[in-house]
Amino acid sequence: MTDRSDMPELVAPRRVFKRKRNKGLITALKILLPLIAVGCVAYIVIYQRQVKVITPIDMVGPKASTPSQSDVTVKQVQYNGVDASNRPYSITAESASQPQKVEPAPAPANTADADGEGEAAPAPQPAPVAAADESDNVVNLQTLTADMTMSDGAWVALKADHGVFHRDQGTVDLSGNVTLFHDTGLSFETDAATVDLKNDWASGNQPVEGQNADGQLAAQGFEIKDDGKTILFTGRSYLKLYPKKSGGGS
Incomplete structure (x- = not known):
């Protein structure tokens, strides 16, 4: 083994x-x-x-009661009308927009105590009708021309970059490169002016510079009155006349 x-x-x-x-x-x-x-x-x-990363932001200040709405804009518009003497006037603009109505804020809740001893909050007063309907009568214009016919048949045109047309009153508030052309050959420029198309007058309190075939002028304001027959330059004014050429021969 x-x-x-x-x-x-x-x-x-x-x-x-x-x-x-x-x-x-x-x-x-x-x-x-x-x-x-x-x-x-x-x-x-x-x-x-x-x-x-989305970070919430706290809003400071009062919040709008309703979301904002953009204005309705229309291109190439024209408004036609007649003045107090049934003479025609017209406004043409590259674009026009009408402000949208702002909805009123809701009424505050009643703060009375449960037993009825507390004082109730005063009821909100309704807004004036004129203020509520103001947006229906106002039209914002861009690059506009206003034409008027005076009592003597003279023609006046005003051009501006911006304008606010009050349809009920028939007035236009012009601003930005305001230029006036008169049938007599006079033209002048200013920064702002107001035109009453129904009563055929215009005025402005901004510096004015103008010229025609006879000379040049400058003033602190202007006013067209007497149904367009008179153009008054207000404030400190300056006028320079061109000498007339003599027609005599040798």
């Missing part, structure tokens, strides 16, 4: 393979876990840069 006491013990092959496999798995995890962590951090950084 063979003595096996001197023979070395054999290690089971299954245990050797298991140890090698566990060692390889640990090595792979040591490499993959740091890579996964780095990838997660990079994803969070990129995501935060791409996503829009």
Whole structure:
């Protein structure tokens, strides 16, 4: 019988393979876990840069009762009418817009106590009818010309960059490069003027500079009155007349 006491013990092959496999798995995890962590951090950084951050803003001051509405604008408009003497006048403009009505704020709630002992808040007073209907009568004009015919048949035209036409009154408030042309050849410029188309007059209190075939003038204001027969220059005025050419021969 063979003595096996001197023979070395054999290690089971299954245990050797298991140890090698566990060692390889640990090595792979040591490499993959740091890579996964780095990838997660990079994803969070990129995501935060791409996503829009919305921060609520607290409104300061009173809030509007209704959302604002844009004005209705019409291109290439013309208004025609007649004055008090049934003479025609007209207004032409590149564009016209009418302000939208603003809805009134709701009435405040009754602040009386539950037992009825407290004082109730006063009821809101209704707005004047004229103020409520003012937006219906006002038209904002851009790049406009107003034409009037005077009692003697003379023609007057006014041009401006901006104008506010009050349809009920028949008046136009002009502003920006206001220029007046008269049938006599007189023309002058000012910054602002008011024209009454129904009564055939115009006036302004801004500096005026004008000229015609006879000379040049400057004043602090002007007024067209007497149904267009008189043009009065107000304030400190300056007039320069051109000398007339002599018609004599040699």
